[in-house]
Amino acid sequence: MKNELPPGPSPSWDDFRFFVATSTAGSFSKAASDMGVTQPTISRHIENLEHRLSVRLFDRLPNGVALTSEGESILNAARHIESTVFEIQRNVHGSDRRMEGTVRISVTDGLATFWLTPQLGRLQERHPGITIEFQCSIEPADPLKMETDLSIRSGKPQAADLIIVKLGTIHFVPWASADYIARHGAPDTPEELLRHRLVDHSIYYKDEGNWNDWFALARAANLISYMTNSSASMLSAIQSGIGIGMLPTYAGVCVEGIVPLSLDLRTNSEIWLTFHPRIQSTARVRAVIDWIRSLFDHGASPWFRDEFHPPKTPPARSRPVATAS
Template sequence: MTKIARRRADWSHLRVFFAVAETGGFNAAARELRLNPSTVTRTIDELERQLNVSLFIRGPRGVTLTQSGVTAYQRVRTMQQTAEALELEVSNAESLPEGRVKLAAPDGLAGFFISPHMPAFLRANPGIDLVVDCGLWPDRPLEGEADLTLTFSEPAYADAVGITIAHVHYALFASREYLDLYGAPSDGVEVLSHPYVHHVAQTHQKEIWGEKAIAFQTLTKKRIETNSSAVVVQAVKNGVGIGALPTAIMAVEPSLVMLDVNPLPAAKLWLVHHRDVGQSARIRAVVDWLKSIFDPERAPWYRREFVHPRDFPLAAPAAPAAPAAERPERKPKSA
């Protein structure tokens, strides 16, 4: 079957036609569109050739529309009005805090430190829907590119806008029940004799943890290895052993006990977005919300300097470890 080619008018040609019809002349349209008059003339000639009609009657005082030109003008004016309405609608949509925002964040941050604040944010912003991608199912990611990313790696691509939103300090933690059974290690050497809950990022992210901390992680007796911060928190909380956690965990899980050994390194938490989305009202609303969550004035555990959990506002103070004489003689299970 023979395929019939349809004549199609290029929208850029129609835009020039509309300008000529509105201004009444090629030169006036050229000034309006900031084009060379010869370009306008060639464009109209090409459009008439494509449509196989005459659109204008040329005269010494300008141009007038032919009957076909009047029909074309009415259609193109409708198209122009539709385009203007679309532009206004899209512009208004971006000026209002409405629409879908996709946030990429580690599961621990999203689950323990962001999720508790979601109800208040969504009540205050009923037009915003959140999509939170924690990267735990890499072959089936949530639909769409991330509008915002929380990451411990400094952004490296050219169009990225990144700010340090928090300093996340790490320390070693255990449950009260575990310490009652096995005693609290007094230094890093004693920690090595205890079962350890290990997050693999703590040996792979050398730029964050440093050689000394990575060497320590390598020597630990790993009873659990995982790529999920939520698994580390729950395992430590339920007495599996000792694990490295953000000191901020005490604000949401005050039953945990921070060990009296040297704190681990702090990591910068970056909030990153593409330069082009920064002006969107819905993106700005989520950015402001995340900044409030990690505000170091409200949450001192996110300050640049280390703040001990005992100084956290509203946090339950860590109880002292049981005296040695009262501890059971059981030894921690080896790896």
């Protein structure tokens, strides 16, 4: 007797794609967040796949989902399908010689907003047919899964199948607005930060190993007066005089209304560009790669050298420190 599928349309690639994502995420809600869709969308595709295959793929648990034995047996085949689809897409992209179309860049909102976007005009003047799509998020999109074309992230990537290019090092120092300094003074030592309001970014907690000095002070007296997961929002808070925050040294050439503080407190993070080997032969992607690398030229932009280069804006003059209230 033949094993036949129930009547109706065959499972779609999206069904398998969301199945793989859910198995990786461990819950429908996490898979939906990772894939940029709603939880009902994930549930609908999983239920459709289960119906079409006549098997239960996941056990629904109070805190997520777990693969059934049938789901585990299907997962490898689904990943093979996923890998084949990605390979087809990369082959198509790699043979594209047109200097037009969209190039997706996964990057943090800070770099996209304050460094890449202001200099995008240079690329558009030279290649007006290229559209740049910035995918701004804390979690990087995966070039191997064709979630993005190029990824710019801190920390050296570990994926063996990707090309990785070190763009440089971002150095962070404390900044404040002139208005804040006029009202509260500028601290002369890291210890004096204990008497000031602080502005913070939630991503710093994820990179705690690079921020030990900052957190040792900030956590000592519950100093955080403003927390956000957006670099643009964090900068706005500092410009508005809400408090002192750590920003890149390159802020001195692209941001107004803030000044760096003369404190023996700084940290750094390496910045890496990653992409799949085959996609670099796509003409428009190659052009964007060259443009990105030019923006981090260590001669024209010394703030991205491995060694610390001070911010361009002169440090603020210190005033008597007043207790923030």
